[in-house]
Amino acid sequence: GAGVSQSPSNKVTEKGKDVELRCDPISGHTALYWYRQRLGQGLEFLIYFQGNSAPDKSGLPSDRFSAERTGESVSTLTIQRTQQEDSAVYLCASSSSTGIYGYTFGSGTRLTVV
Amino acid sequence: AQSVTQLDSQVPVFEEAPVELRCNYSSSVSVYLFWYVQYPNQGLQLLLKYLSGSTLVKGINGFEAEFNKSQTSFHLRKPSVHISDTAEYFCALGAGNNRKLIWGLGTSLAVNP
Numbered sequence: 326g327a328g329v330s331q332s333p334s335n336k337v338t339e340k341g342k343d344v345e346l347r348c349d350p351i352s353g354h355t356a357l358y359w360y361r362q363r364l365g366q367g368l369e370f371l372i373y374f375q376g377n378s379a380p381d382k383s384g385l386p387s388d389r390f391s392a393e394r395t396g397e398s399v400s401t402l403t404i405q406r407t408q409q410e411d412s413a414v415y416l417c418a419s420s421s422s423t424g425i426y427g428y429t430f431g432s433g434t435r436l437t438v439v
Numbered sequence: 440a441q442s443v444t445q446l447d448s449q450v451p452v453f454e455e456a457p458v459e460l461r462c463n464y465s466s467s468v469s470v471y472l473f474w475y476v477q478y479p480n481q482g483l484q485l486l487l488k489y490l491s492g493s494t495l496v497k498g499i500n501g502f503e504a505e506f507n508k509s510q511t512s513f514h515l516r517k518p519s520v521h522i523s524d525t526a527e528y529f530c531a532l533g534a535g536n537n538r539k540l541i542w543g544l545g546t547s548l549a550v551n552p
Contacts, residue, residue: 430482
């Protein structure tokens with residue numbers, strides 16, 4: 326596609342429920358990244374995909390968080406048993422394999438856990 | 440290991456005044472550097488990047504940045520800001536073969552009338 330698409334744009338969920346966040350990267354971008362941004366804060370790295378493998382998942386905060394990617398396309402970030410501290414904007418970005426030209430970001434999913 | 444430091448968390452400035460947002464980095468290998476802008480309730484947008492060559496790089500919206508290897512800096516400048524430049528600005532670094540960018544904590548630019 327023309328840009329990185331994330332869905333849903335907003336999600337309100339009850340504490341304890343599971344949520345799935347979706348990212349559709351730019352066509353041809355082999356690298357895909359997930360970040361979390363809490364209100365007024367910087368970017369917190371979660372996980373990086375190269376193709377459908379995840380060489381770096383060091384930022385996933387707990388085993389409630391998981392992510393997968395189908396080939397070089399869509400990625401899904403799943404949060405199980407959501408907690409209030411999971412409330413944040415989840416940003417997805419994609420890049421060419423080297424990343425040297427920078428990332429293209431989606432508009433994010435705003436997750437609110439009530 | 441690499442790191443990025445944005446020296447100012449907040450920068451207030453009046454409309455039509457010049458502005459400089461400071462970014463310093465640390466790396467033992469060659470780097471490439473980026474500035475991103477995040478408008479309220481939006482994702483991040485690439486402003487400009489330095490890969491190699493000329494140390495003065497120009498980006499969108501009248502912004503420019505200068506790569507200074509001796510000072511390990513990559514400061515962002517604009518000679519005259521607009522209200523619409525009010526946003527969060529992030530400096531990021533890539534180094535060697537590491538595809539994961541290292542991010543600064545951001546600088547909030549507030550342009551006042």
